[in-house]
Amino acid sequence: MVLSRTSQYAVQALIYIATQTPGEPVLNRDIADRLNVPAAYLAKILQNLCKQGVLASFRGRLGGFCLRDGMHRTNLMQILLLTEGPDFTKSCILGLKECSDATACPMHFKWIPVKKKILGLLNEMNLEELAKAVQTGKYRLADLPTAALAG
Amino acid sequence: MVLSRTSQYAVQALIYIATQTPGEPVLNRDIADRLNVPAAYLAKILQNLCKQGVLASFRGRLGGFCLRDGMHRTNLMQILLLTEGPDFTKSCILGLKECSDATACPMHFKWIPVKKKILGLLNEMNLEELAKAVQTGKYRLADLPTAALAG
DNA sequence: CTATAATCAGACAAAAAACTCCCTTTGGAG
DNA sequence: CTCCAAAGGGAGTTTTTTGTCTGATTATAG
Numbered sequence: 001m002v003l004s005r006t007s008q009y010a011v012q013a014l015i016y017i018a019t020q021t022p023g024e025p026v027l028n029r030d031i032a033d034r035l036n037v038p039a040a041y042l043a044k045i046l047q048n049l050c051k052q053g054v055l056a057s058f059r060g061r062l063g064g065f066c067l068r069d070g071m072h073r074t075n076l077m078q079i080l081l082l083t084e085g086p087d088f089t090k091s092c093i094l095g096l097k098e099c100s101d102a103t104a105c106p107m108h109f110k111w112i113p114v115k116k117k118i119l120g121l122l123n124e125m126n127l128e129e130l131a132k133a134v135q136t137g138k139y140r141l142a143d144l145p146t147a148a149l150a151g
Numbered sequence: 152m153v154l155s156r157t158s159q160y161a162v163q164a165l166i167y168i169a170t171q172t173p174g175e176p177v178l179n180r181d182i183a184d185r186l187n188v189p190a191a192y193l194a195k196i197l198q199n200l201c202k203q204g205v206l207a208s209f210r211g212r213l214g215g216f217c218l219r220d221g222m223h224r225t226n227l228m229q230i231l232l233l234t235e236g237p238d239f240t241k242s243c244i245l246g247l248k249e250c251s252d253a254t255a256c257p258m259h260f261k262w263i264p265v266k267k268k269i270l271g272l273l274n275e276m277n278l279e280e281l282a283k284a285v286q287t288g289k290y291r292l293a294d295l296p297t298a299a300l301a302g
Numbered sequence: 303c304t305a306t307a308a309t310c311a312g313a314c315a316a317a318a319a320a321c322t323c324c325c326t327t328t329g330g331a332g
Numbered sequence: 333c334t335c336c337a338a339a340g341g342g343a344g345t346t347t348t349t350t351g352t353c354t355g356a357t358t359a360t361a362g
Contacts, residue, residue, distance in 0.1 A: 001153060001235075001239065001242040001244075002152060002153060002242075002244055003244060003245075003246070004319075004320095005246060005319080005320065006319080006320080008244075008245050008246035011245060012245060012246075015257065025338090027337095027338075027339095028338085028339075029338090038320085038321055038322080040321070040322055040323075041320065041321050041322080043339075043340085044321090044341095046339090047339080047340065047341085050339095050340095057338095057339060057340085058328095058329085058338080058339080059327070059328040059329060059337095059338060059339045059340075060327090060328045060329025060330055060336095060337070060338055060339080061328095061329060061330040061331065061336075061337055061338065062329085062330065062331095062337095062338080063328085063329075063330090063337075063338040063339060064338075064339085065339090084152075088152065091152040091153075093152075093153055093154060093159075094154075094159050094162060094163060094292075095154070095156060095159035095160075095163075096291065096293070096294050097294050098294055099291075103291060104289070104290050104291065105290060105291055105292065106166065106281045106284040106285050106290040106291075106292070107276065107281070108290070110272055110276065111272065114265075114268045114269055114272050117265045117268050118265055118269075121261055121262065121265050125258065125261065130257045130258070133257040134257050138255070139255050139256060139257040139259070140247065140250075140254060140255065140256055140257075141245075141256065141257070142247070143247050143248050143249055155349080155350095156349080156350065157349080157350080176308090178307095178308075179308085179309075180308090189350085189351055189352080191351065191352055191353075192350065192351050192352080194309075194310085195311095195351090197309090198309080198310065198311085201309095201310095208308095208309060208310085209308080209309080209358095209359085210307095210308060210309045210310080210357070210358040210359060211306095211307070211308055211309080211357090211358050211359025211360055212306075212307055212308065212358095212359060212360035212361070213307090213308080213359080213360065214307075214308040214309060214358085214359075214360090215308075215309085216309090
């Protein structure tokens with residue numbers, strides 16, 4: 001309804017990494033198992049997040065992915081601008097390329113306040129808080145945690 | 152960000168039809184020209200809306216599409232349930248299949264109120280109102296109205 | 303009856319999104 | 333130094349969405 005699968009995987013993975021000990025690289029395979037998400041596809045997404053400066057990666061034994069310094073406080077909006085593209089916030093609900101107060105679609109003035117709620121929410125939620133919520137054990141990051149069944 | 156292209160075309164087309172004289176069939180080609188949308192694709196969408204009971208269609212000369220009786224008051228939610236599928240309202244922002252108050256993702260309790268705003272908006276806007284807004288001339292249904300250039 | 307103009311129907315094509323495979327590069331452990 | 337396990341990278345495949353084409357059906361006008 002709002003996010004592409006790629007963005008959903010990215011956010012899930014980042015929250016999961018944020019729940020792990022900082023500085024200790026997390027394996028792509030472990031994340032994929034935990035989130036029950038295709039590993040090879042997730043790897044591409046993590047690689048991209050590396051290039052964008054959100055994650056650091058380490059190769060070879062003891063390799064894996066870490067959040068870069070300060071990125072615990074990254075909010076979801078910042079991440080989604082990377083995964084959905086820079087026009088993410090600019091979209092008209094009817095799909096018009098040009099839709100502003102001056103050139104409005106018939107839904108514009110009703111939609112804008114709702115959109116502001118969405119963007120506000122995405123701006124106020126950061127990885128650290130979400131990770132802490134998960135760590136309480138009250139919230140789920142994935143549907144059927146296959147890793148949890150095995151361990 | 153929220154709606155598929157198919158849904159956007161469907162809503163645009165229905166609003167446009169609602170602006171036209173009731174009972175006088177509107178041509179697919181005219182709608183497509185006006186909205187600057189692929190005609191053959193739009194035809195499929197309109198056919199589907201016929202099967203779903205929103206539109207009536209007439210073949211042959213003087214043919215075209217009309218809103219069925221009472222459908223002027225159809226709200227956007229009802230239309231989107233047809234074009235996006237019955238799970239449209241049920242989606243979790245992180246993509247979890249199972250995400251309720253009992254089995255919540257870490258965004259759930261913050262997301263639900265925002266989602267309610269979205270669904271509330273879609274529920275309160277109907278074709279008649281949107282058509283009237285367009286008829287004032289203050290709002291646009293399409294990006295570059297090619298038909299307006301010709302006429 | 304015939305020509306014409308509209309929708310209907312189904313197969314097809316192209317583009318985008320989601321996902322996979324294979325091989326290379328890297329770096330730690332033995 | 334060698335082996336192995338990790339990420340890196342590029343091409344390829346599958347699936348979904350979007351869009352096209354062709355011919356059949358229907359109904360009106362002349």
